[in-house]
Amino acid sequence: MSDLSSERLKAAVLALYQARPVEGPPGDDGQRSVWHLSTQGAELLSFVDPEGRVQRQELTLLDEHCVWSNGVGLRTGRVEQDGAARADTSVVHPDAQPVPARLLRAALALEHYEGEDRYILHIQRVLALARQGLVLAGGAGAAPAPAAPRASAPQASTPAAPSPVPFQAPSVDPVMLRRQKTEGLTMLIVLGVGLLFSVWLLYWLL
Template identity: 80%
Template sequence: MSEPSSERVKAAVLALYEARPVEGPPGDDGQRSVWHLSPQGAELLSFVDREGRVQRQELTLLGEHCVWMSGVGLRTGRVEQVGAARTEESVVHPDAQPVPARMLRAALALEDYQGEDRYILHIQRVLALARQGLVLAGGAASVTSAPPAPAAPAPVSTPQASAPVAGTSPSLPTPAPVDPIMLSRQRTEGLTMLIVLGLGLLVGVALLLWLI
C-alpha cells in the first residue's frame, strides 16, 4: 500500500481535531468509549475507566493503525475499510512487530496539535515518546554497528639496568682498598683507651682501700 500524501494526512488530522467526541455508555466494568471520527479518514477511539484514566487508544490514519494499551505499549497495523468511517466490514491487520515508519508518520501528523482535547493530547504524548525512543534506539544502533577502533600497540617494557639477567649471578661490589695509615691510627687510639681505662681502675681500687 502506497503512503498517503502529506496533504491528505494534514486534511484528515485537521478534521479529526474539529470532530466532536462521542461518548458511549459505560460497560459492566465501568469502562466507556470516546470516539473521535473524521470524514477525511482519521479516527481516534479511546477507552476510559471509572476514574477517567485512558486504558486503550486506537488511532486510524488513512488506513494505518496504531494501538496503545496501558501496560502493553504501542503496536501498529493496517486497516481495510469501506469509505472513511469504521464499518463492520473493516478489518485490522496487525503487524507482527511494530513498524517504526507507521509510528513516525502518526507522531509527525499529530505533533502540531495545540488544542485542549485530553484524548488527542494523550495519544500525541504516546506517539511523541515512541518517536523519541526510536531516535534513541537508532543512535545506539549506529554506535554499536561502528567498527571497533584498532587497538594501540602495547608498550615494550625496557629492562631495568639494576635487574639481574636470568641465568647469571649478580656481580658483587668490589671492596675498597685499606689505608695502612688509617689502620695504624685506629690501633693507637685503641691502645690509648685501654691504658686510660686501666689507670682509672687502679685509682678506684686505691681510693676504696684508703676509705676502708
C-alpha cells in the same frame, strides 16, 4: 499510506482535531468509550476507566492503525476497507511487530496539535515518546513495543501524562567520550603547570 505532506492526510488530521467526541455509556466494568470520528479517514477511539484514566486508544490515519494499551504498549497495523470512506466492515490487520515507520508517521501527523482535547493530547504524548525512543535507538529496523505508561487520574483539561517509554539504551557517543577525555587531560596539564610554578616561586623566595 499516503505521504505525510499529502492534502488527504492534512484534511484527515484537521477533521480529527475538529471532531466532537462522542461518549458511550459505561460498560459492566465501568469503562466508557470516547470516540473522535472524522469523515476524512481519521479516527480516535479511547477507553477510559471510572476514575477517568485512559486505558486504551486506537488511532486510525487513512489506512494505518496504531493501538496503545495500558500495560501492553504500542502496536501497529494496516486497515483494509472497501471504498474511500471508512465503513463498519473495515478490518485491521495487526503487524507481527510494531513497524517504526508507522509510529513515526503517526507521531509526525499529530505533533503540531495545540488544542486542549485531553484524549488527543494523550495519544500525541504517547506517540512522541515512541518517536523519541526510536531516535535514541538509532532507528532500529524492528522497534520493540514500548511499555505502557502508568495511567494517572487526569485533571480537568489535561491528559494523564504517560511515563517515558523505555527503548533500547542508545550507544555511547564517541564524540562525547573524546571531549570528556580532552577536558580531563587539559585539567591535569593546568594543575601540573600550577604546581611547577608554585615550586619555582618557593625556590626563588628562599
